[in-house]
Amino acid sequence: METTLKGIHHITAIAGDAKKNYDFYTRILGLRLVKKTVNFDDPNTYHFYYGDENGTPGTILTFFPWGSGISKGRRGTHQATEIGYAVPVGSLEFWQKRFEENNVIYNKPAEKFGQKYLTFLDPDGLKLELVETNEDKRAPWETSEVKAENATRGFHHITITTEKAEPTAYILTKVFGYKLQQQEVNRFRYVTDAVDTANIVDLVEVPGEAAGLTAGGSVHHVAFRVSDEATLMQYREKIVALGLHITEKIDRNYFYSLYFREPGGVLFEIATDNPGFATDETVAELGTGLKLPAQYEAYRGEIEKVLPKLD
């Protein structure tokens, strides 16, 4: 049994219009829709999972598209505020041109911790970054428009904005096994060597900044990865021992989860690698069907009627 935490499992954010979200992530960013299901607690809302071919942990970005009428979130403290994807060195030019052609809002490339990166916003204002690195050896998902030489490899980092880095850093270092690697001004970079990729958490400390509003275009929670349920429950004990409240184990069909709020205010999840996404579809079919949890299968007709059309 592997007992270590292995970086990011998935990141979940909130979107507005389902079709806009689907088009942006599958076409413009070139990710694979690996699972199309519904919010288990609100079956009239989709839950999209985008990732690589297999939906490998560390590549999965998920969305609840709450509909076009939703309020817009705002970045601030107590939030995960930037999602970084790894891309090959030299690909930013391709991406800049692509964003230009598709009216995507972006900034000119900049550099942090010696790596070039490009900041852009999704249709709901969610802040994403493409970070150039040749260290990331994960196999990319290719589309007709985004080929391997430019394609994203999965997550590079997640940024958490906080009034004070220390309480969150305590969880990262003492519980999750991360180490402080570098600091630039108010950005503290924590890395775990348990895995090679999707293993970076940046804490950005901005005292006095207002708390963020979690609504459209903001991150709902960040999930960290463990191998199996036995490891999951070991982490549960560690969190309980710190006096923090943590949920019971929840079956998310494609993984098992625990949720707790870290002391800096961000909702953290710990999720297992098992069973994965190829349980109700084959790898080749991933994302093609609307997959409903068993309790909603009887209502499929009604649910399909109210869910927004994607094509």
Added chain:
Amino acid sequence: MYTHNKQVITAGTPAVNASKAIILLHGRGASAEDIISLANHLQLGNDTAIFAPQANEYSWYPFSFMAPVAKNQPALDSALDVIGQLVADIQAQGIPAERIYFAGFSQGACLTLEYVTRNATRYGGVIAFTGGLIGEELAIENYKGDFGGTPVFIGTGDPDPHVPVSRVNESVAILEKMHANVLLKVYKGRPHTIGADEVTQANQHVLA
């Protein structure tokens, strides 16, 4: 016109043995017993003291929460005072503000938001199932303190027959400015009720 007596139903673990507390505020025409049943759906853990005060006349104030405040007096001030006394009692039994939670539905959600925003500090968390700050216009001079990152969940229907989304947005802006960590979810076409997803959001955002 009426004021409130302090009548509080309790459940869960007695406060002296509990490590946290939740105050549940019922809606118009409802009762403390009704709202206490909501506790079964919230992930409170078995170390929580549960308090549900009962409004006289089954109503915390007589008119709409968007009526001029004077029309809702003295009931409104009296209701806020009942909550203040209850918070003081809970603290006297050894549970600090940062482990006191609030949850309310509809009129109780409005009152919850109004109380915590007038007395902002780092609370455990705040759950408002359909509600906004109270008044014909918001009297921002009444809102004092700093939430210090208190997680707040507000769920609301759009349109809602009693609570306009515009007022909810206005309320969120004030809470945010006072450093609350707000999750806002607007449900298209949902009737005036508490949906399963709202309970889940409250459990994840506020009680996790």
